Amino acid sequence: NCISPVRRPCGVMVLVNPQSGRGQAIALYNGHVQRMLTEADIPHTLFITERQNHARDLVRSADLTQWDALVILSGDGLLFEVVNGLMERQDWEKAIQTPLGILPGGSGNALAASSNKNHLLTSCGFLLCKGLVSKLDLISIRLSSGARLFSFLSLAWGFVADVDIESEQFRQIGALRFILGTLLRLASLRIYQGKLAFLPAESERGSDSASFSPADSRLPDHLLAPLEQPVPQDWTLVEEQEFVLVLAMFQSHLGEDLLAAPDARADDGLIHLFYVTAGISRATLLRLFRAMQTGTHLDCGCAHLVYRRARALRLEPLSTAGIMTVDGERVEYGPVQAQVHKGAARLISACCSPPPFPE
Numbered sequence: 001n002c003i004s005p006v007r008r009p010c011g012v013m014v015l016v017n018p019q020s021g022r023g024q025a026i027a028l029y030n031g032h033v034q035r036m037l038t039e040a041d042i043p044h045t046l047f048i049t050e051r052q053n054h055a056r057d058l059v060r061s062a063d064l065t066q067w068d069a070l071v072i073l074s075g076d077g078l079l080f081e082v083v084n085g086l087m088e089r090q091d092w093e094k095a096i097q098t099p100l101g102i103l104p105g106g107s108g109n110a111l112a113a114s115s116n117k118n119h120l121l122t123s124c125g126f127l128l129c130k131g132l133v134s135k136l137d138l139i140s141i142r143l144s145s146g147a148r149l150f151s152f153l154s155l156a157w158g159f160v161a162d163v164d165i166e167s168e169q170f171r172q173i174g175a176l177r178f179i180l181g182t183l184l185r186l187a188s189l190r191i192y193q194g195k196l197a198f199l200p201a202e203s204e205r206g207s208d209s210a211s212f213s214p215a216d217s218r219l220p221d222h223l224l225a226p227l228e229q230p231v232p233q234d235w236t237l238v239e240e241q242e243f244v245l246v247l248a249m250f251q252s253h254l255g256e257d258l259l260a261a262p263d264a265r266a267d268d269g270l271i272h273l274f275y276v277t278a279g280i281s282r283a284t285l286l287r288l289f290r291a292m293q294t295g296t297h298l299d300c301g302c303a304h305l306v307y308r309r310a311r312a313l314r315l316e317p318l319s320t321a322g323i324m325t326v327d328g329e330r331v332e333y334g335p336v337q338a339q340v341h342k343g344a345a346r347l348i349s350a351c352c353s354p355p356p357f358p359e
């Protein structure tokens with residue numbers, strides 16, 4: 001699915017979050033990344049983020065004619081800011097075509113792991129130097145307040161979202177925080193009540209309900225009906241209303257070592273929807289997460305785990321408070337819906353074969 005190499009020599013904006021992961025991103029830049037980019041003759045400028053939303057503000061106002069690629073040395077959270085900053089620009093249509101690169105510096109690094117066979121910093125840096133660009137799906141997320149976000153990774157509610165956010169207090173131990181968080185949440189396993197509906201991927205027609213917010217012309221969500229109306233008739237309503245987790249994946253990896261949706265590709269135009277219904281035992285849930293490390297959780301024969309491919313979904317929690325995450329970042333809690341926009345952004349990744357230019 002490779003569409004073109006980045007023009008070379010090119011100017012690269014490298015955004016580093018000094019707080020990401022175990023706070024080693026600057027050291028990674030000084031130790032590895034700077035040398036690789038210099039050796040590959042890639043002119044670049046370092047921007048160190050000073051606060052939340054700094055990267056979002058930077059790319060929203062940047063003169064993008066100066067930059068041929070935006071590279072994030074951080075976790076998925078910083079890329080989430082960059083994607084949304086680009087989509088908030090007047091010239092969003094052109095801006096979102098700027099190739100994006102990710103060098104793993106966070107504790108999750110799911111996109112870096114999804115787009116690379118060997119998800120080491122070095123292999124990501126190597127890809128960046130090769131400059132192969134492929135398409136990346138963006139998922140439009142509508143929150144009940146009317147806010148709209150663009151996601152490239154995941155939407156989570158229940159167990160996974162709780163672990164992600166509750167384990168932030170253990171940030172100092174890096175990716176181990178997810179294991180610790182999982183064990184703690186398993187010990188006090190909860191049931192989450194809500195309604196789930198989705199448009200199956202195989203549905204040919206696609207909903208013809210009125211599209212959203214005529215005022216917002218960015219990537220119109222033609223599959224979604226307004227939240228206060230019922231979902232369109234060709235959607236599937238999930239009978240169960242008691243869940244342990246609902247997880248919509250847009251990439252293969254939920255974390256560096258969690259292959260949640262083995263078949264997912266960056267631009268497959270699909271939402272890989274997983275949900276686990278109430279009644280699952282702690283031991284089985286733990287087994288599922290262990291199997292997810294090798295992407296074999298669907299082979300466990302667990303009747304509580306359901307997997308569907310979708311193009312859009314709606315989730316309506318029945319509780320008024322809780323945790324919901326988009327790309328691992330906490331978002332406002334409440335009814336939410338999502339629709340995939342195939343290949344709307346561009347990613348520097350390993351999924352190009354063969355290389356379009358001689359090495």
Ligand SMILES: Nc1ncnc2c1ncn2[C@@H]1O[C@H](COP(=O)(O)OP(=O)(O)OP(=O)(O)O)[C@@H](O)[C@H]1O
Pocket residue numbers: 017018019020021022049050051052053054074075076077078079081105106107108109110328329
């Ligand atoms: N200088 C900073 N100080 C504090 N927070 C920052 C700073 N720069 C960025 N942030 C915020 O830190 C949050 C986490 O960043 P990021 O996701 O990149 O790292 P991570 O959480 O370690 O990685 P992952 O998302 O893969 O777990 C983001 O919401 C981002 O806005």
